[in-house]
Amino acid sequence: MGKRILVQRRGRGGSVFRNPGWKRVAPARYLEYNAEEFKNKVLVGYVKELVHEPGRGTPLAIVQFEDGREMVMIPPEGLAVGQKIYYGAKAPIVLGSIIEVGSAPEGTIISNVEIRPGDGGKLARSSGAYALILAHSNGKTLIQLPSKKVKEVDSNARATVGMVAAGGRTEKPFLKAGKKYHWSRAKSFKYPTVRGKAMSAYAHPAGGGHHPKGLTPAPRNAPPGRKVGHIAARRTGRKKGASKTSK
Structure with a gap:
């Protein structure tokens, strides 16, 4: 059985994602x-x-x-x-x-x-x-x-x-993960976030395997569990005028 991915949890609007x-x-x-x-x-x-x-x-x-x-x-x-x-x-x-x-x-x-x-x-x-x-x-x-x-x-x-x-605020480093966590809570950000590629296959469409995995672009009307990676590609196919690579 799979797991709800981050975009699904965010859309549900639980306490972690709700604006304080x-x-x-x-x-x-x-x-x-x-x-x-x-x-x-x-x-x-x-x-x-x-x-x-x-x-x-x-x-x-x-x-x-x-x-x-x-x-x-x-x-x-x-x-x-x-x-x-x-x-x-x-x-x-x-x-x-x-x-x-x-x-x-x-x-x-x-x-x-x-x-x-x-x-x-x-x-x-x-x-x-x-x-x-x-x-x-x-x-x-x-x-x-x-x-x-x-x-x-x-x-x-x-x-x-x-x-x-308060100019120069962003120049001061956070130094500790705890500071970043509390800053994120105040702004309703989810922290920390994990790359989908780093997850197991049950947890994310991009998860699983030890080799680089590319996802095909998700359509604009994809459901939250599928809408990950590149969303609604602007174009597909070979570019006109692009030189062919020699083998």
Whole structure:
């Protein structure tokens, strides 16, 4: 009798694979978008607390605004407890300010960038990440993403001035398997994982035998117990124009 392979267990959604959402602090989003308020007022807030959220690579900043509202944001590098931040399209371009990308000069370093006004922030949110404002044109702004790809966003979209805190996090080695295990638990990863090829034949379609074993590509509609290895090959057969190997 065979054994349920990893993709089957993951799909079933047991406790190992379930997201531990009860450990989360709060969604890191900007205040609910009010175009009139954002364009005409500059709110002043203070960083009340910097907290750690399990499973997230960056800290979180809890900001209290002068009108009593609270916001949880992804802090830029250098933000401190008690520091004053500004929120508004006409806010000064200083560290931590939440501004309109269209009002920032070219070359400004920003993070947690919205694609459309009101989506709460979608781009450059991981530790040490930042985007660069390149140009403004016809209500759109060109920014360079951490991947160096250039993307166009709405000029009314919001962003935070500065690069995301906790840069260099990935440069520190784990050193111990236990640390990797607890990190994986916080992010709902399965750790450790074993290669199917290293298993016995009963445990995995690629298992068994002492010689290299290649699997034919699994179709896109294959059941979870079969859907392993190469999924839905893009093409098959000999490439056109490929030279024939001489025997």
